[in-house]
Amino acid sequence: MGFYSTITNQISFYTGLSPTAFFTIAFLTFLVYRTVSAMFVSPQDFNKPPVVSARSGSLFEVAEPRREPVQVGEITEAELRLYNGSDKSKPILISVKGQIYDVSEGRNFYGPGGSYTMFAGKECSRALALLSFKPQDINGNLEGLDESELTILEDWEYKFIEKYPKVGRLVSEERTQQIEQSQEDNLKLNPNE
Ligand code: HEM
Incomplete structure (x- = not known):
């Protein structure tokens, strides 16, 4: 009580x-500080896209940590489809003129619910x-x-080259089969390799 x-x-x-007046003023000052500081983004987060969180609904929630792009090498269209953003642990990939780009940084565009x-x-x-945007046009046929x-x-290609890392190349199913076949043939000829 003395204290x-x-x-x-x-x-x-x-x-x-x-x-009472002192604590009311202190509390209001704190509220003003929180409100004003929430209007600004820290320099580290400035370039990260805003993420709308299903949990809090906050537009300014910080995005997941940036992942280093992983090279996928030569993959087929069927393999490319696995990188469509539905599995969050995988990058989002897009192929333009047979070159594959990691567009994960544009998750807002290409991820589930995005315009693209x-x-x-x-x-x-x-x-x-x-x-x-017609499904029948979403392919690599330039005829x-x-x-x-x-x-x-x-x-578009220049835009992708400038903005996103290139992580692989698209190959046809037949080409992959040819490569696999020649690897098998090699093994048969040189079983010790
Ligand atoms: C009404 C017509 C359209 C409007 C108003 C529009 C608007 C936009 C805007 C505002 C952006 C974001 C630009 C940025 O921040 O860099 C964008 C990006 C994009 N647009 Fe469109 N767009 C339209 C039509 C199209 C069409 C027809 C296509 C292709 C079929 C397309 C493909 C794209 C792609 C791929 C991106 C993302 C590029 C990236 O990854 O940075 N857009 N669009």
């Missing part, structure tokens, strides 16, 4: 305020050239495209 009354007496003596999620895990050269459409595709 409490000493504190309240000191507050009144030094501030000229009643303890239909391109995730796909070779999407034709769709980009034609500026089309019948005119000069201007190929220029549009090239512009």
Whole structure:
């Protein structure tokens, strides 16, 4: 009791305020500080995309830690489809003109629910050239495209080269089978290798 009354007496003596008024002002100052500081983003988080969290609904929640891009080498379209953003432990990959880019940094665009999620895990050269979202255009077939459409595709390619790391190359199913076959043949010829 003695301690409490000493504190309240000191507050009144030094501030000229009643303890209730002092604590009310201190609390309001704290609230103003929290509100104002929440309006700013720290320099480290400035370049991270805002993440909408299903748990808190906060727009400014910090994104998951950035992952180093992993090289996938030569993969087929079927393998590419596994990287469509539905498995959060895998990067999101997109192929443009047979080159595979890790677009995980653009998860807001390509992840589930994003405006361009239909391109995730796909070779999407034709769709980009034609500026089309039609499922039948989301492939690597460049047949019948005119000069201007190929220029549009090239512009997209530059954008991807500039923005995202290249992590592999798309190969046809037949090519993979050929490689596997020749590896098997090699093993048969040189069983000790
Ligand atoms: C009404 C038409 C469209 C509008 C208003 C629009 C708007 C946008 C905006 C605002 C961005 C974000 C740009 C950035 O922050 O870098 C974007 C990105 C993008 N748009 Fe569109 N867009 C349109 C049509 C299309 C079409 C037709 C395609 C292709 C078929 C397309 C493909 C893309 C892609 C792939 C990205 C992401 C690029 C990246 O990874 O940085 N958009 N769009």
